Amino acid sequence: MKLQIEGAIYGGAGLAHQTDGESISVPFVLPGELVEVDIRHKRKNFEEASLLRVLKDSEDRVQPTCIHFGECGGCQYQHSQYPAQLKMKESILQETLEHAGLKTLPVIQSHTASPWAYRNRVRLRLEEVGSTLRAGYNRRGTNEFLAIQECPITAPLLWRAAQSLLQVAAENPASRRWLSNAVEIEFFTTGDEKKLQMTVLVRKDQPGLAALCERMRRFVPELVGAGSALLKRAGPQRQIQKPRPLENWGTRGLSYQVGNEDYWVSRGGFFQVNRFLIDELIRIVATNRQGLLAWDLYAGVGLFSRALTNGFQQVVAVEAAGADLINSFKGAGRRAVESTTVEFLRKAVVQRERPQLIVMDPPRAGVGAEVCSLLAKVLSPQIVYVSCDPVTLARDLKLLVDVGYRLDELHLVDLFPQTFHLETIVVLSR
Structure with a gap:
């Protein structure tokens, strides 16, 4: 069948609708294109199709750089000019947050670097x-x-x-x-x-x-x-x-x-993958923030913790697999805690600790309902949430907004060019 591609959806595909309103996802297409497809799978609320040919190209369509594009499962957007990739991601982020009930959003600020040879x-x-x-x-x-x-x-x-x-x-x-x-x-x-x-x-x-x-x-x-x-x-x-x-x-x-700091990363340990944008991540999260106490939850090797010490008298870095962090994050005003975030927050609520800033960089699953509930009791005046999944981010932000936080800044940091993945940084305050 012939379809008009209306927009991009999270996961890398394009979205179209049949005349009866049924939603169809199509890979390797761009918004505005007229395509011919073959329906492959029927799901509960939508259908999945394979692309047979593009009848009318988008002006943003380009020849993929990699000879394996389309066969390999790694990239989804190499058929698009890079500015158009970014525009699709901005649209997906906006729609995902709005769909979760977050209607009043700041303007998305996008941050980019070279879209090739970026993975470390x-x-x-x-x-x-x-x-x-x-x-x-x-x-x-x-x-x-x-x-x-x-x-x-x-x-x-x-x-x-x-x-x-x-x-x-x-x-x-x-x-x-x-x-x-x-x-x-x-x-x-x-x-x-x-x-x-x-x-x-x-x-x-x-x-x-x-x-x-x-x-x-x-x-x-x-x-x-x-x-x-x-x-x-x-x-x-x-x-x-x-x-x-x-x-x-x-x-x-x-x-x-990174900058003037050296981070020890054990073999197999987590570190941000885009070697060109790590400085920018740190700048957005930590620059010009100050106070007496900051918490860095899901701290990893302390990427943000060290930068926060420039503006805070004490920084507490919390990481469940914290061996590297405990060995490296030492000195006056620095405390590393090997603990899950939820366990740390449970104790902090009892002790009535209240930092001026909380930074959170959780895995793809997000922070979840219990952490959001505990954050509502801590009542930090500012939270910076770093996320690699807009769906779980939207869920968590709605919970935080419902307990009194507002969204002040919304940043899309494109750590994963040529793919559908995107990194988001949200600044919230009370």
Whole structure:
């Protein structure tokens, strides 16, 4: 059937309607385009279609940069000029928040950097194709392996490291045998691409990682540390098994410099993925904020905590997996707490603590109803909420607005160009 694409929806697809009002989502289209589609799946409230051809192009349509676009599950927007990608994300953010009942919204302020080669981390599958070891991703919409030849959204060092690993496997039988038990490989680099960490996820423990790394350093001298982790399959979900440490080589993490600060990131630890926009995140969250006490909840390695010490007499950084944070966030006016946010807030409510500022950067699931309820009892005059999921963000913001907070600033930070993912920073006050 022929459809007119009306707009973009979260997840990367375009939205259209049949004459009977039924909603249809179509991938790889742009607002305003006339397309021909084939209905593939019928859901409860909408239908999913596959794109057959574009009958009338948008002026924003471009040739994708990556040869794997459309097959690979990683990117959704490479067929669009970058300014149009940003416009779609702004529209999606606005509509998602309004749909949750947030009618009075600040103007969205967008923040961007280079839309290519921005990722400081990549995780690839390893599979034998014929008799050759290949690296790749999942084919779009499946768990099927897709061998790739390039990934232009990653820092060049990451793909060079992946190619070097495959070259070592091809040239050295011992390395090839060792990698035959590898399932996935992850590389993480500093923003300037001067240092690299590698994690190999394997089916069984085995010696030989050090020899592999020494061979890789001939091609990738930036490699400073590596480790292996046991990966077992438990039904449809993969779980990393951590009953005992496997082999390590070199350093166990990286010192990642942002501005004048160095952050120790252990191998496998979370850090913001866009190497070009971390400074901007810190500026929006922490610059020109001051007071006696600030809390940084879901603090990670303390990305925002350190910046907050410039304006606050005391900063408390809270992180459930807080080993790195406790070791690095020390000194006068700094306190690191290894705790879940909800446990920390329960105690804080009893002790009647009241910071002037609360910063929250939760995982994709958001903070949830109980945390919002506890925040309503703490009554901090200002909250800065950093979110990577507009749906859970909208849910949480509605709960906070209902207990008396108002939305003062709304920032879209495009940490994930070429994909549907977006980062949002919201400043709330009472």
